[in-house]
Amino acid sequence: MSTTSTQSGSKAKLPPRVTESLVNRLTAMVTAGTAGEAREPFEMTEVYTGDVVGYLPQSSPEDVKAAAEIARAAQREWAARPLADRLAVFERAHELILSEIETLADLIQIGCGKARRMAIEEACDTPMVIAHYLKTAKKTLKPKKRSGPMPVITTSTEEHRPKGVVAVIAPWNFPFAISMSDSTPALIAGNGVIMKPDNKTALCTLYGIELLHKAGLPRGLVQVVCGGGPDVGPTLIDSVDFVMFTGSTATGRTIGEQAGRNLIGCSLELGGKNPMIVLDDVNLDEAIPSAIFAVFGNTGQACMHIERIYVHERIYDEYLRRFAAAAEELGKTLGASYDFEPEMGSLVSVDHMKRVAAHVDEAREKGATVVTGGKPRPDIGPAFFEPTVLTGVTKDMAHATQETFGPVVTIYKYSGVDEAVALANDTDYGLNASIWTGNIERATALAERLEAGAININDGFVTSYAAKGTPSGGVKQSGVGTRHGAAGLLKYTDTINVGVQKKQIMAARASMPYEKQLKSTLLTLRLMRRLHLG
Ligand code: NAD
Numbered sequence: 001m002s003t004t005s006t007q008s009g010s011k012a013k014l015p016p017r018v019t020e021s022l023v024n025r026l027t028a029m030v031t032a033g034t035a036g037e038a039r040e041p042f043e044m045t046e047v048y049t050g051d052v053v054g055y056l057p058q059s060s061p062e063d064v065k066a067a068a069e070i071a072r073a074a075q076r077e078w079a080a081r082p083l084a085d086r087l088a089v090f091e092r093a094h095e096l097i098l099s100e101i102e103t104l105a106d107l108i109q110i111g112c113g114k115a116r117r118m119a120i121e122e123a124c125d126t127p128m129v130i131a132h133y134l135k136t137a138k139k140t141l142k143p144k145k146r147s148g149p150m151p152v153i154t155t156s157t158e159e160h161r162p163k164g165v166v167a168v169i170a171p172w173n174f175p176f177a178i179s180m181s182d183s184t185p186a187l188i189a190g191n192g193v194i195m196k197p198d199n200k201t202a203l204c205t206l207y208g209i210e211l212l213h214k215a216g217l218p219r220g221l222v223q224v225v226c227g228g229g230p231d232v233g234p235t236l237i238d239s240v241d242f243v244m245f246t247g248s249t250a251t252g253r254t255i256g257e258q259a260g261r262n263l264i265g266c267s268l269e270l271g272g273k274n275p276m277i278v279l280d281d282v283n284l285d286e287a288i289p290s291a292i293f294a295v296f297g298n299t300g301q302a303c304m305h306i307e308r309i310y311v312h313e314r315i316y317d318e319y320l321r322r323f324a325a326a327a328e329e330l331g332k333t334l335g336a337s338y339d340f341e342p343e344m345g346s347l348v349s350v351d352h353m354k355r356v357a358a359h360v361d362e363a364r365e366k367g368a369t370v371v372t373g374g375k376p377r378p379d380i381g382p383a384f385f386e387p388t389v390l391t392g393v394t395k396d397m398a399h400a401t402q403e404t405f406g407p408v409v410t411i412y413k414y415s416g417v418d419e420a421v422a423l424a425n426d427t428d429y430g431l432n433a434s435i436w437t438g439n440i441e442r443a444t445a446l447a448e449r450l451e452a453g454a455i456n457i458n459d460g461f462v463t464s465y466a467a468k469g470t471p472s473g474g475v476k477q478s479g480v481g482t483r484h485g486a487a488g489l490l491k492y493t494d495t496i497n498v499g500v501q502k503k504q505i506m507a508a509r510a511s512m513p514y515e516k517q518l519k520s521t522l523l524t525l526r527l528m529r530r531l532h533l534g
Helices: 019-027 061-080 083-098 101-112 116-141 174-188 197-213 227-240 248-262 284-300 314-329 350-365 418-423 439-448 462-466 483-492 514-530
Strands: 040-044 052-056 145-147 154-162 167-169 192-196 222-224 240-247 265-268 275-277 306-312 369-374 387-390 409-416 432-436 455-458 492-502
Touching: 019 052, 019 197, 040 197, 052 197, 061 154, 061 167, 061 192, 061 222, 061 227, 083 116, 083 174, 083 197, 101 116, 101 174, 101 197, 116 284, 116 483, 145 514, 167 174, 167 227, 174 192, 174 197, 174 240, 174 483, 192 227, 197 222, 197 227, 227 248, 240 248, 248 265, 275 284, 275 418, 284 306, 284 314, 284 409, 284 432, 306 314, 306 418, 314 369, 314 387, 314 409, 350 369, 350 387, 350 409, 409 418, 432 439, 439 455, 455 462, 483 492
Parallel strands: 167 192, 167 240, 192 222, 240 265, 275 306, 275 432, 306 409, 387 409, 432 455
Antiparallel strands: 040 052, 145 154, 154 492, 369 387
16 A cells, blocks of 8 residues: 655555555646646545545636647647547557556546446446447548439538537546546547546546557647536636536536537536336346346446336335345445455445435435435445335435435336336436346337337346447436447537539529429429439
């Protein structure tokens, strides 16, 4: 264990790879103090202990403007490079991230408190996204020649040009994966990026950018600004050409409003209140462990994780008994360590733990049953909370409709599939839904009736999220736009339509009366339709 130097508070004993000089080098990458006057830095703490890790500079609106100017200048040179050169940087970055996975996991854990296996899985997301775009970007970004309104005589070419500078605003729950994986296609498309990580979890993002620099990314092209969202957000959105935001629905609405006023595009990946429907033909030996991960993975702090499980009445009792027993077993593995021992880690902060506890306490007070869990675990660390299973939750309880975003789930009973569909869809959100059954055809038919941007059959959320070739995003109040796939790259470009007329035949001919021209136009349109032209 190494000890970082601090200005105040207890010094955190961190994994040996995370030295004081590493923390200082990373925090020095934040664009801050450009106008001379430095703001009070943010005190970063280790979630497991609350001990101080280091001090993160905070950016002022002037710093954000300065960052945008630097990124804009670097972007012109970057966009002028052949795509193959830009991809070569990411080919190297892919390997660098994999070779540095342990340090990345350390930094993710320090800021988030999640279990190590989740930190490793998170760090693997970015190489997966890189690999996908290394394979597909050339084809997706290649200009596409299409026929024009008059075959042969005219053509139209679809071109994709980088938007310019993109803001990538990331939350704390997957701080490395979201900031780096969303920046990857933006950079490959030829944009500059200004990243705004959450203060608590900025170190892993900064380390990722250092790896991109090692891979050959020009310095200046990616800028990092840090600070309270409402403090740096408005200037950031005023300084860029596109916003990629991941976070809560409330903040997404604010960001979407400002982007709309500025007439720039935005992609908003927001919250969820995700249901799982368990049909009566399910294999419980497979369904229970998978559901346990879908609910409690990342300590329940995943936008796509499951907070509502609807189980057919025929198997409800057995499902509840076995699920609760498995949750109780999981609770025994809670731990604060940088090895693979604990299966579940901490919540991100004491404040967030209190919010999760408040949802459980309110449900209990209003009559819900806490089948297992339901309590903080200060004996392990300041923000630990037990895996919790509730029943008897009703709509007057916050946990019934709001995102709890912690290791808490309610198990409900249903008697018919129509009822299950109605209950699953009874939410303003539409991020993810899961169906469990022994019959894929039944599930596919059911999936068509669910209102969610991702639907996972016989899985909680990983299958759809890890399919990097398929665009993925929320519907209803869970988002606007998608990430991954061709759409996840093209959103960072402007589509330009270049039309060419090789011979002047479309303009009206002065010598011909208009009635005659009309007849000839209608004839041409009918002919083109018959010949499937146009
Ligand atoms: P949040 O909305 O509070 O903050 C997200 C980011 O936005 C942070 O970096 C924050 O500093 C910044 N921010 C806040 N106000 C801002 C403003 N006015 N302008 C610009 N930036 C601002 O969300 P959070 O609590 O950090 O994250 C948890 C939420 O994120 C949950 O609702 C979760 O479901 C959602 N989430 C969604 C996805 C997805 O892909 N759909 C993925 C992960 C998390």
